[in-house]
Amino acid sequence: MYKLLIAEDESLERKALRIILQKKFDNVEIINDAKTGIEAIDLAYKYRPEIIIMDIKMPEKNGIEALESITQFLPYVKTIILTAYNDFDFAKRAIQLGVIDYILKPARPSELYQSMDKVMGLLPNINDNFVDVPSSSKSDPINEAINYIHKNFNNNISLESVSSHVYLNPQYFSRYFKSHTGVNFIDYVSQIRIQEAKKLLASTNKSISNISLSVGYIDPSYFSKVFIKYEGVAPHKYRWVVNHDRA
Numbered sequence: 001m002y003k004l005l006i007a008e009d010e011s012l013e014r015k016a017l018r019i020i021l022q023k024k025f026d027n028v029e030i031i032n033d034a035k036t037g038i039e040a041i042d043l044a045y046k047y048r049p050e051i052i053i054m055d056i057k058m059p060e061k062n063g064i065e066a067l068e069s070i071t072q073f074l075p076y077v078k079t080i081i082l083t084a085y086n087d088f089d090f091a092k093r094a095i096q097l098g099v100i101d102y103i104l105k106p107a108r109p110s111e112l113y114q115s116m117d118k119v120m121g122l123l124p125n126i127n128d129n130f131v132d133v134p135s136s137s138k139s140d141p142i143n144e145a146i147n148y149i150h151k152n153f154n155n156n157i158s159l160e161s162v163s164s165h166v167y168l169n170p171q172y173f174s175r176y177f178k179s180h181t182g183v184n185f186i187d188y189v190s191q192i193r194i195q196e197a198k199k200l201l202a203s204t205n206k207s208i209s210n211i212s213l214s215v216g217y218i219d220p221s222y223f224s225k226v227f228i229k230y231e232g233v234a235p236h237k238y239r240w241v242v243n244h245d246r247a
Contacts, residue, residue, distance in 0.1 A: 002123060003031045003049040007040035007066065008082065009058045013105070017053060020109045025116060037061025044070045049077065051119055055105075056083040067099070075141075078119045082107055141166040141173070142180045153192045154216045159185050193217070194230045201239040208235050 004021070008014045014033050021028060031047045034040035038060040044052065052070070056063040067079060084105045100122065101115035144166050149157065162185070163173035178184050183191075193215040200211045209220045217223035227235045 002028050002051055002120075003047055004028050004051040004053065005031055005034060005040065005043055005047065005049040006053050007034040007037070007043075007058065007063065008053070008055040009035050010055075013055070013082075017107075017112070020107075020112055021116070024113060025120075027120075028116075035059075037063065037066035040066045041069045044074060044077070048074065050123055051116075052077055052079045054079055054081055056081060078122055080112075080115045080119065141168055142177065145173070145177065146181075149189055149192065153189055153196070154214060156216065156218070157189065189216075190226055191230065194227055197223070197227060197235065198231070198238065201235055202242045211235070 006014055006017050008017065018030055021030060028051070031049055032043050034043050036059045040052070040054065040058070040063075041061070052067075054063040054067060058066070061069075063081060063083075070077060079099045080101045080103060081099050082103050082105050100119050103111050103115060145162050148162055148165050159174060160170050163170040166173065168176065174185055177188070181188060197211055197215045200206055200214060204211075206214070208224070212218075212220040212223035215223070217226070224234055227233075227238070231238055233241070
């Protein structure tokens, strides 16, 4: 059963949406109605819906402003925007926020059904990419993954171990990580390790082998290859240059 939140300030519109949706989608629970943008944020945080039908023109915060806040803690929520205004700027921002559809009011049942069918098609794909965990654990996988990497880069972490930590399918996590950080997982971890290695080379007398182990590389020769890839020089050469510059 998918949870759906209706955010619409007009009472008749809310009732009409309920009737239309309940007539066809028996796998959707309409959890509550929000009459303002602030209320939409509060209810979304409380109930964690998978779907939101959001009117743009609402008191306190408009639908776009509310959605900007909601996607901070529900990045996977699927939203259908309703509006009486064919406003290009609103539509553009809605697309940037990942809105699934943009329907002009009054919404015809056929249009709403098409949009909901599109949402339903996307939701099973997301569920297939998550393991069976509470929805609250899915709220911010990128920040959680990055924090985990920074705390554990000197251990034998892998794509599989990090994706498991944030409850995501490894293949999905790999694509998701690249799309949100701009670099792939291996490069991200390698860059963190090499930056730490540079600090150790410059500030300690540890051997290359010990530094390799300290930043998560068991094989010193592989560590040297990775170091050369990112810095253009071998670790011992980097240390010599840094120390020579200080002299």
